[in-house]
Amino acid sequence: MNRFAELLDRLAYEPGRNNKLRLITGYFREVGDPDRGYALAALTGALSFKHAKPALIRDLIASRTDPVLFGLSYDYVGDLSETVALMWPKRVPGNGESFPGHPSPPPSPARGEGAQLGAGQQTSSTTDRDSASDGRTTPTVPSPLAGEGQGGGYRGRDARDALHPSNHNNPPPPTLTEVVTTLRTLGKTELPKQLERWLDELDETGRWALLKLVTGALRIGISARLAKTAAAALGDKDPHEVELIWPGLAPPYLDLFAWLEGRGDKPVNRDPAPFRPVMLAHAIEDTDFAALDPADYVAEWKWDGIRVQAVAGRDERGHVTARLYSRTGEDITGSFPDLVPSLRLAGAIDGELLILREGRVQSFNVLQQRLNRKVVSPKLIKEFPIHLRAYDLLGDDANDLRELPFAERRERLETFIGKLDDPRIDLSPTVPFASWQALTAARADPASAGAGEDADAVEGVMLKRRDAPYLPGRPKGQWWKWKRDPHIIDAVLMYAQRGHGKRSSYYSDYTFGVWTAGEAGDELVPVGKAYFGFTDEELLQIDRFVRRNTTEKFGPVRHVVHEPDTGLVLEVAFEGLQRSQRHKSGVAMRFPRISRLRWDKPPREADRLETLENMLKADESLPTIKVAASADSR
Amino acid sequence: MRGSSPAMTGEYRDTGAYMSTMRPQDILLPAAAGLCCKPGGFHIDPVRPVERAVITHGHSDHARAGHGRVLATQETLDMMRLRYGENFAGSTQAICYGEEIRLGDVRVKFHPAGHVLGSAQIAVTCKDTCIVASGDYKDAPDPTCTPFELVPCDVFITEATFGLPVFRHGDAAGEVRKLLASVALFPERAHLVGAYSLGKAQRVIALLRQAGYDAPIYLHGAMEKITKYYQSRGIDLGELRPVMGVKKAALAGTITLAPPSATSDLWTRRFPDPVTAFASGWMRVRARARQRGIELPLVISDHADWDGLTATIAATGAGEIWVTHGQEDALVHWCQSKGLRAQPLDLVGYGDEEESETPLQDEAEA
Numbered sequence A: 001m002n003r004f005a006e007l008l009d010r011l012a013y014e015p016g017r018n019n020k021l022r023l024i025t026g027y028f029r030e031v032g033d034p035d036r037g038y039a040l041a042a043l044t045g046a047l048s049f050k051h052a053k054p055a056l057i058r059d060l061i062a063s064r065t066d067p068v069l070f071g072l073s074y075d076y077v078g079d080l081s082e083t084v085a086l087m088w089p090k091r092v093p094g095n096g097e098s099f100p101g102h103p104s105p106p107p108s109p110a111r112g113e114g115a116q117l118g119a120g121q122q123t124s125s126t127t128d129r130d131s132a133s134d135g136r137t138t139p140t141v142p143s144p145l146a147g148e149g150q151g152g153g154y155r156g157r158d159a160r161d162a163l164h165p166s167n168h169n170n171p172p173p174p175t176l177t178e179v180v181t182t183l184r185t186l187g188k189t190e191l192p193k194q195l196e197r198w199l200d201e202l203d204e205t206g207r208w209a210l211l212k213l214v215t216g217a218l219r220i221g222i223s224a225r226l227a228k229t230a231a232a233a234l235g236d237k238d239p240h241e242v243e244l245i246w247p248g249l250a251p252p253y254l255d256l257f258a259w260l261e262g263r264g265d266k267p268v269n270r271d272p273a274p275f276r277p278v279m280l281a282h283a284i285e286d287t288d289f290a291a292l293d294p295a296d297y298v299a300e301w302k303w304d305g306i307r308v309q310a311v312a313g314r315d316e317r318g319h320v321t322a323r324l325y326s327r328t329g330e331d332i333t334g335s336f337p338d339l340v341p342s343l344r345l346a347g348a349i350d351g352e353l354l355i356l357r358e359g360r361v362q363s364f365n366v367l368q369q370r371l372n373r374k375v376v377s378p379k380l381i382k383e384f385p386i387h388l389r390a391y392d393l394l395g396d397d398a399n400d401l402r403e404l405p406f407a408e409r410r411e412r413l414e415t416f417i418g419k420l421d422d423p424r425i426d427l428s429p430t431v432p433f434a435s436w437q438a439l440t441a442a443r444a445d446p447a448s449a450g451a452g453e454d455a456d457a458v459e460g461v462m463l464k465r466r467d468a469p470y471l472p473g474r475p476k477g478q479w480w481k482w483k484r485d486p487h488i489i490d491a492v493l494m495y496a497q498r499g500h501g502k503r504s505s506y507y508s509d510y511t512f513g514v515w516t517a518g519e520a521g522d523e524l525v526p527v528g529k530a531y532f533g534f535t536d537e538e539l540l541q542i543d544r545f546v547r548r549n550t551t552e553k554f555g556p557v558r559h560v561v562h563e564p565d566t567g568l569v570l571e572v573a574f575e576g577l578q579r580s581q582r583h584k585s586g587v588a589m590r591f592p593r594i595s596r597l598r599w600d601k602p603p604r605e606a607d608r609l610e611t612l613e614n615m616l617k618a619d620e621s622l623p624t625i626k627v628a629a630s631a632d633s634r
Numbered sequence B: 001m002r003g004s005s006p007a008m009t010g011e012y013r014d015t016g017a018y019m020s021t022m023r024p025q026d027i028l029l030p031a032a033a034g035l036c037c038k039p040g041g042f043h044i045d046p047v048r049p050v051e052r053a054v055i056t057h058g059h060s061d062h063a064r065a066g067h068g069r070v071l072a073t074q075e076t077l078d079m080m081r082l083r084y085g086e087n088f089a090g091s092t093q094a095i096c097y098g099e100e101i102r103l104g105d106v107r108v109k110f111h112p113a114g115h116v117l118g119s120a121q122i123a124v125t126c127k128d129t130c131i132v133a134s135g136d137y138k139d140a141p142d143p144t145c146t147p148f149e150l151v152p153c154d155v156f157i158t159e160a161t162f163g164l165p166v167f168r169h170g171d172a173a174g175e176v177r178k179l180l181a182s183v184a185l186f187p188e189r190a191h192l193v194g195a196y197s198l199g200k201a202q203r204v205i206a207l208l209r210q211a212g213y214d215a216p217i218y219l220h221g222a223m224e225k226i227t228k229y230y231q232s233r234g235i236d237l238g239e240l241r242p243v244m245g246v247k248k249a250a251l252a253g254t255i256t257l258a259p260p261s262a263t264s265d266l267w268t269r270r271f272p273d274p275v276t277a278f279a280s281g282w283m284r285v286r287a288r289a290r291q292r293g294i295e296l297p298l299v300i301s302d303h304a305d306w307d308g309l310t311a312t313i314a315a316t317g318a319g320e321i322w323v324t325h326g327q328e329d330a331l332v333h334w335c336q337s338k339g340l341r342a343q344p345l346d347l348v349g350y351g352d353e354e355e356s357e358t359p360l361q362d363e364a365e366a
Ligand SMILES: [Zn+2]
Pocket: B057, B059, B115, B136, B353
């Protein structure tokens, strides 16, 4: 458990993806079965047990520490688990109730008496202290270190060390396996005593991880995908191979590690309806088109819904199992029971989940309302009828189609959907085009290019190479997404802040503003913050500008000059606007990013708040604004 | 709480009176310039220029320039000379650990504080009352300075930089092993260790050597002078090199020590994909480490931790404790719960030392 805690602790501070991978793979290499398997389960969110309430943790610490000291500590640290982990006074059998930080009967304040505890090798005593010199010849400098200055002169810690003897007197700290397997079966009444024992046995980091784990507050900041990739690296395997067999595996993954280390056969996924890692698209840039031939590509609408994989398969007895997966492989079947009966043909469909009312695709906002509900009631199903719009077929009955070119898969898909003949599942139409100009026009006006009344739910077009096999991940040049033009304004840089991790030496987080009428003439009002969009070279330029034009510093934040004639204009692109009480300007941007540096433009020529307000009105007439949190899931 | 500090309760009485009934506050009393010993005619670690200063150690919030006469250990005087130049004081007098001298009506004796090279606790005795002003101290092992010595006394003045039970520094050697494990795991990256220039940096280097690390260690320019001084006092730190002028690629797999402020600055761009470490007692609290963008927090402190503070206080046998420099409230509470008289000692201008600085403010939104 201590070693696992150390890994979690290190991961929490490490910003780099590759470095996180190295840390996790290093752990898998160093730690044996079954501990590493339970660690993999914890990292992929595959562990489940009843969680302890924070009140239980509070009771435990209250039984061991002075409430005033706990209160002051908690105020300082600000996190319950961490405070308890740091100040937990270990109890060692036979040592009674005397702990640092816990009041116990006061010692005699008489001079010298307490000192006997630690003054064993002191030569000075209360009697010779009064003489002018006690004749000792302590050198001022611990000249050459050997034999001296290694500490140990003062034995004041001995009293405490007796309370914290090294491990040979203690039961060994629990392993991760012990913690996980015990928690699974432990009764509620036994939990406090068990936790107390573990807290006594673990070190600070171990206690922190244990408390986070049992309270269900373990946020590691890595994806399940990353943990699987780290496991794959142990055996130099492709992470997709692990992904493919994953649904058939269970903690502590002994068969997986045996295979990865070359000691066993590859585990077989016996799941009749397994998830297949998804293929993703690159965002296309204007400059990319020159190298592309329109004839090589098929275009489809990019729907503003949720990307899913709908899989149906037959088990050994011929029964059909149907499952719906998110694009990360999470099983979301339970949230859409109304779609399951439609998945009756064995196969694997890649498509978009949408809400259809009277044959019309609803905005993402409407879909969002259904996603927000925890309980799927008959009323919800009726008001928010679910629909699957299919654009690819990865498996047809028992046949894996992923090696086939897209054009061929598309034909199979059309046949499959026709055979299925279900009102809840239809085909995503292709968008015919002969040239990039024609496609540009279609993208600008989906309604008249075939999307008709569903045009509001179109957020751009997808381009797929006719000959592309279905490759997991984001392979270069196969699929492109071409979103509708983002909104763009010119704003003025107002404040800059240091970034995090690798960018912590740069001012890379920018607050920008636009002009509005103030009491004393025009003034800048902040309208957003951006952290990306610029190139590395542009980052250096902005960083230099910030350092040379700082007017004030507040902690990590610098105020940067922003006058009508001096300052930096940033071209900011964003996806949409929302009204916001939290912002002084009254508007909040979705996904703002720096698209260009306008060194050529004086700040006085930057945009005004009215421009944003007009955009907001236009946006509100299109009900396609979605919340930021959902943007990543599609 | 503050109203009952010695400054408020003790009205200073003239010479005739204190000879007969000696209260601690008649011997040492907080004043605007620092802790003042009227019967001895000196201040301890004064923050303003005074006629006669007695100084515990070389950190800049304790050792300032401009005093008339300065009494300190040879190392502390040397460090002041390094920082402030030859004329940092009117005159100086060096004193050894264990040596006692008479100043006015009191006797003053220096004892090792185990904080940094040359650091001392100052025992002030008048009649039969002994007060120990311990300055900054630690009771943990440190290969670069003389170990802390326990001095029995009537009144113990203790720092409280890490005066909360959440601060337990653990084994510094273990933290250094953590650093070395990271160097082994990431041989293509540079490891940049933020450490205060006086004391901490040299201790980290010495701990690395103890752990068997014998490759050259690189230094930021700001710590070269003081580190050379440590070496000149016979402290073996192995091969050290200035990092200035070294090619980026050559720094892969190496360890560089730098002042903490440098580890988050432009200066770091000369290193290949640096792992930023910081050696400080503050690193025990995660939010603090994250706030500074640290990737590898190393809990190594030159101050006593909570367990060290409380064990030391109990062991001195002092019946009265004055607490200064940090988290006074918790430590005062602990003392009182042990039946000891305790109060915060309000010293204006203290607490500016590097390690006890308030870390950067929370980033506005991040
Ligand atoms: Zn100090």
